[in-house]
Amino acid sequence: MLTSEGLEEIEATRAEEPSARHALLTALRVTQRERHKVGPEEIEYIAGLLGLSPAIVEGVARFYDQITASPTGQHIVRVCGGITCYLSQSDRVAQDLKGFLGIADGEETSPDGEFTVRLVECIGDCDHAPAGMLDDRFVGPLDERALRTISER
Amino acid sequence: MADFLTRHTKDPAQKKLDTARGRGAYEGFRRALAMSRQEVVAEIDASGLRGRGGAGFPTGRKWSFIHAKEGQSVYLLCNADESEPGTFKDHHLMTFDPHLVLEGVAVGAYAIGAHRAYIYLRGEYASIAETLAAALREATAAGIIGQSCLGSGYDLSVGLQLGAGAYICGEETGLIQSLEGKRAYPRVRPPFPAVHGFLREPTVVNNVETLACAARIMAEGAEAFARLGTRQSAGTKLISVSGAVERPGVYEVEMGYPLMQFLSHEAGGISGGRRLKAIIPGGTSVPVLTAEEAAPLTIDYESMLSAGTMLGSGGMIVFGDGTSMPHALLRIAEFYAHESCGECTPCREGTGWMAWVLRRLLAGEGSPGDLGLLLRVGDNIEGRTICGLGDASVQPVRSFIRKFRQEFEALAPLPVAFPAWQLHGHGPRTGRFGPPVEEAAQSQPVEGPPDYVL
Numbered sequence: 001m002l003t004s005e006g007l008e009e010i011e012a013t014r015a016e017e018p019s020a021r022h023a024l025l026t027a028l029r030v031t032q033r034e035r036h037k038v039g040p041e042e043i044e045y046i047a048g049l050l051g052l053s054p055a056i057v058e059g060v061a062r063f064y065d066q067i068t069a070s071p072t073g074q075h076i077v078r079v080c081g082g083i084t085c086y087l088s089q090s091d092r093v094a095q096d097l098k099g100f101l102g103i104a105d106g107e108e109t110s111p112d113g114e115f116t117v118r119l120v121e122c123i124g125d126c127d128h129a130p131a132g133m134l135d136d137r138f139v140g141p142l143d144e145r146a147l148r149t150i151s152e153r
Numbered sequence: 154m155a156d157f158l159t160r161h162t163k164d165p166a167q168k169k170l171d172t173a174r175g176r177g178a179y180e181g182f183r184r185a186l187a188m189s190r191q192e193v194v195a196e197i198d199a200s201g202l203r204g205r206g207g208a209g210f211p212t213g214r215k216w217s218f219i220h221a222k223e224g225q226s227v228y229l230l231c232n233a234d235e236s237e238p239g240t241f242k243d244h245h246l247m248t249f250d251p252h253l254v255l256e257g258v259a260v261g262a263y264a265i266g267a268h269r270a271y272i273y274l275r276g277e278y279a280s281i282a283e284t285l286a287a288a289l290r291e292a293t294a295a296g297i298i299g300q301s302c303l304g305s306g307y308d309l310s311v312g313l314q315l316g317a318g319a320y321i322c323g324e325e326t327g328l329i330q331s332l333e334g335k336r337a338y339p340r341v342r343p344p345f346p347a348v349h350g351f352l353r354e355p356t357v358v359n360n361v362e363t364l365a366c367a368a369r370i371m372a373e374g375a376e377a378f379a380r381l382g383t384r385q386s387a388g389t390k391l392i393s394v395s396g397a398v399e400r401p402g403v404y405e406v407e408m409g410y411p412l413m414q415f416l417s418h419e420a421g422g423i424s425g426g427r428r429l430k431a432i433i434p435g436g437t438s439v440p441v442l443t444a445e446e447a448a449p450l451t452i453d454y455e456s457m458l459s460a461g462t463m464l465g466s467g468g469m470i471v472f473g474d475g476t477s478m479p480h481a482l483l484r485i486a487e488f489y490a491h492e493s494c495g496e497c498t499p500c501r502e503g504t505g506w507m508a509w510v511l512r513r514l515l516a517g518e519g520s521p522g523d524l525g526l527l528l529r530v531g532d533n534i535e536g537r538t539i540c541g542l543g544d545a546s547v548q549p550v551r552s553f554i555r556k557f558r559q560e561f562e563a564l565a566p567l568p569v570a571f572p573a574w575q576l577h578g579h580g581p582r583t584g585r586f587g588p589p590v591e592e593a594a595q596s597q598p599v600e601g602p603p604d605y606v607l
Contacts, residue, residue, distance in 0.1 A: 025317060025334055029317055060334065060336055063336040064316070083238050084396050087397070087481065121238070122236065124236065124278070127241060127395055129401070
């Protein structure tokens with residue numbers, strides 16, 4: 001289910017920490033990165049990998065925003081909806097970006113599964129309002145140029 | 154501008170160990186290692202350093218609470234979760250001077266007798282975690298961190314942990330829970346983390362900037378820090394300013410620096426030639442200030458407190474005239490409703506309610522008592538939750554409504570025949586403490602002024 005690189009990352013954390021439970025957050029992050037979701041199948045897998053109950057894995061997984069039950073696109077664009085960015089009309093930027101990437105109203109992911117656009121809470125990059133992230137990279141301010149860079153990815 | 158912490162952050166080469174060491178990095182740690190733990194705690198105490206994450210608790214005193222019994226392990230956790238809206242100072246510090254942060258972690262760990270420390274970063278800071286990881290590899294290879302740090306015989310290992318998107322992980326016991334691989338539900342105190350923290354062992358949780366200050370204090374001496382700032386607010390503060398200013402960004406100022414001077418000089422003035430309307434001085438969890446209130450203030454703990462607000466995290470959000478305060482407040486209220494972890498009922502339900510009532514007011518569906526209702530919901534949250542998120546969610550609601558009352562009152566056209574929630578058949582269900590829903594819908598609408606003193 002995971003790449004050998006991903007498994008190594010989880011294993012390294014597990015080896016460093018007092019118990020398997022401490023590697024759970026890392027396991028969830030790695031799985032989300034590689035599978036673009038942590039659904040029932042992934043939960044069973046992680047539970048087996050770390051020797052934890054699937055209920056525990058699911059309970060933790062559903063607590064965190066970046067771990068999603070349904071699949072995201074290959075790339076995720078987070079548009080900051082924090083107060084500063086909201087005042088720079090980031091909600092409209094998110095709308096524009098969705099239109100640009102062919103994402104239908106009420107949807108988050110493009111039909112080809114390439115991009116997911118999410119309006120999220122403050123990402124801590126307020127001096128680049130309207131701030132945004134392309135996967136793990138800060139790409140704000142989300143001006144026309146940034147939007148083009150994202151769509152060309 | 155002051156440069157106690159940010160002297161070298163403009164140079165990209167500062168990330169490299171050689172460059173940083175050439176400028177004195179880890180000399181503070183070296184000096185600490187030559188002293189006893191108690192002496193280091195005393196030095197930090199003498200400097201007057203107070204926590205930079207928001208609460209402003211004296212750092213030396215926090216460290217002095219650690220009394221490990223035989224066989225106990227002590228942990229230092231560096232809080233790099235930085236999720237308070239409007240705050241991005243630690244983002245800046247870790248990106249541009251990772252070795253200073255690591256040195257702070259090392260000093261703090263040594264002072265409390267920890268041999269294991271963690272830096273917990275919010276999930277969005279994955280790229281910053283890479284910067285720190287690279288710095289950590291360099292520092293480990295150079296024998297600064299690891300077995301016998303700098304040849305002193307003191308061992309320290311540092312772990313990096315990324316979160317996965319939850320504001321509550323910045324609350325110290327929430328952070329501990331998350332680090333243990335759990336839902337980040339804050340813990341009831343007492344027992345405090347100093348007694349039962351990470352793995353139920355004595356633990357200190359310090360903010361990134363606090364630890365960076367500690368490193369610099371050890372390098373320059375307590376006196377150099379205490380000399381800066383005011384009597385109750387020693388040193389400097391990183392201010393991350395955003396919103397309606399010409400030059401948003403992170404600036405380091407000496408405590409006691411005039412707020413208006415900061416806005417006009419450092420931040421470049423209000424953007425677009427507009428006038429200042431309001432400022433949230435320390436992240437959305439502290440009360441807002443009107444322009445008139447803000448005018449005489451200085452950037453330090455006591456001045457902010459005298460105006461009924463807090464310096465908080467130093468996440469300063471500036472509003473220009475023309476900003477709709479009700480719309481801004483709704484966005485802030487939605488944040489707390491989204492980020493309430495759900496552990497305590499008053500916060501879980503109350504934050505949702507506050508956002509919901511604001512939303513219906515802004516949709517033109519408000520009812521006469523809504524402003525009073527908002528304040529009452531706030532009163533019912535405050536002081537009734539395990540952690541500070543509930544209290545924090547009330548501060549913007551209360552201060553926005555009281556200070557910009559006319560804007561809110563203009564939203565409630567009176568009288569409204571039925572409250573929107575009754576017409577739409579969802580929202581509150583009155584039970585023991587009120588009439589049944591059907592009965593309430595038939596009763597006369599409440600007329601007259603809100604039954605709550607604003």
